[in-house]
Amino acid sequence: MTADLQAPNHASYDIVIIGGAIMGSSTAWFLTEQKDFDGRVLVVERDPTYQNSSTMHTNSCMRQQFSNELNVRISQFAADFVKNLRSYMGGDERAPNLSIHNFGYMYLADNEGFANVLRENQKVQLAAGAATKLMTPDDIRRDYPFYNLDDIVLGSINLVDEGFWDGTAVFDCWRRQARERGVEYIRNEVVAMTKNPAGTRIESVTLKSGEVVSCGKVLNASGPRAARTSAMAGIDLPVEPRKRFTWVFSAEKPLDRDLPLTIDPSGVHVREYGGGTYQCGAHTAIDPAVDYDDFAMDHTLWEDHVWPILATRIPQFEAIKVQSEWAGHYAYNTFDQNAIMGPHTDVENFFFLNGFSGHGLQQSPAMGRGTAELLVHGEYRSLDLRPFDYERLVLDRPILEKAII
Structure with missing residues (x-):
């Protein structure tokens, strides 16, 4: 195995998350909150220091001043999550009592x-x-x-x-609890994907260290590298x-x-x-x-x-x-500066959590929750996030958000 890279513990996972920064870790944690789900989850992160990630370079602020009502409600959930972090984390005393400045x-x-x-x-x-x-x-x-x-x-x-708000504190809580609840994080990189003969599913991902991992579903949570990840599945992504x-x-x-x-x-x-x-x-x-x-x-x-x-x-x-x-x-x-979520229209088990264009950190609680619901139940159960699904790119229906910074 290539030096410093970690091999996965298993040859097959129900969900493989590519990218372990704020979006990948939010989804991983919220997956552990789904009572009907006991599947195996692998998070593949190329740099666990996250030193060059968008998560670590953020201004760590949230706002409700958007022109799209759904974006407003997404931030409202973030505010509630941050202010009640310990409660959301099941009373874990390691979770700090946070507020919003x-x-x-x-x-x-x-x-x-x-x-x-x-x-x-x-x-x-x-x-x-x-x-x-x-x-x-x-x-x-x-x-x-x-x-x-x-x-x-x-x-x-x-x-x-x-x-x-202290985005790093929330990020740390998500990663720690997700691991403790059984989510596997490894330092590695997905370098290829294999589809079924019909081209409708990803059957496996190949890691930089050489292992081939079978997967039920794949989530692209690789931040600015999202287009590179999608390209492995033969998908063009405007990020x-x-x-x-x-x-x-x-x-x-x-x-x-x-x-x-x-x-x-x-x-x-x-x-x-x-x-x-x-x-x-x-x-x-x-x-x-x-x-x-x-x-x-x-x-x-x-x-x-x-x-x-x-x-x-x-x-x-x-x-x-x-x-x-x-x-x-x-x-x-580049399509409309809003999140791209949900499944691909043809490759049915390839999911997106990409393209946040600068407002991802504040949207991570709602987006991670919604993506976990979608992966487990096949639908958004808390907040209907379908307007952000990938399908809008195929239909050429951009979401116009006038309040982009």
Whole structure:
């Protein structure tokens, strides 16, 4: 066997999950919650340190400000799950009591077209039970006097269940309990798949270490590498790695109150990080797919684009110092920037959990739960997630989500 790779304990599994980061581990844990399921589950993860995974590069925030009602309800379940983590984990005292740091998301519109989008989005959000409120420039100036609002016509914010949460803690709980309940995790990589003669099922997967593993069902939960995984099954998937840059900086004059996760009209976003520090994110104007292993920083982006925008929007950020920086990958769905779930239309036992385009962490509780239900029962039982099923790609029916960051 190749050095450092782990062989599976068995030659056959009911479910093989390719990718053990937040989506794969959420599904694995929720599978153990299905009372009617006692099957064998294998999670194949190429890098158990997860150091370059989207899970570890996330801003770890959640919001309810979406234009699609289902996306709102997905985040509402995430908020409930996080705030009641120990209860969901069966009273396990190792599960921390978590809360959400509700600084909210502040969308800033600099034209009436985008302002109207915010108004329409608010109607959807309020109907779903969110607490979104619209703010005039005077309203914003009153509550957040540090902004320069010369070009702003409207803002939108929600201070209930919207802000930072400890995604790593939830991720750790899922992995630990899933293992304890019998889910097998191995460090390895799926390098090939074999179909039945009719091409309608995956019969086995081949691991990098050489083992051939028979499988009842296969779940693609491989993040930005999702298209590569699907290609092994002869399936084209419109998901590609797009680079996203993050900076953590300190301010010479910290703000006197929490900074909402502010989405500037330029697309640059910045939020409270704690202790007089802030976290900022952006991407280049030309936003191509990148190599799966390309995590190089673009240092000119900060100097020439991001810092000037920050200093203009929040003048107190003219004197700031970068403390850390990194580049991560969005699993970017080029079709409609929303999740791709459910079974393939022809390869019936190949399932997707891909293409979250930057809002995967906050959707992981609902999506893992729904996928586990689908794998075991053949249907979504808690929240109907069928609008996100792969079939919409075949039918050319994109889900239009206007609130993509």
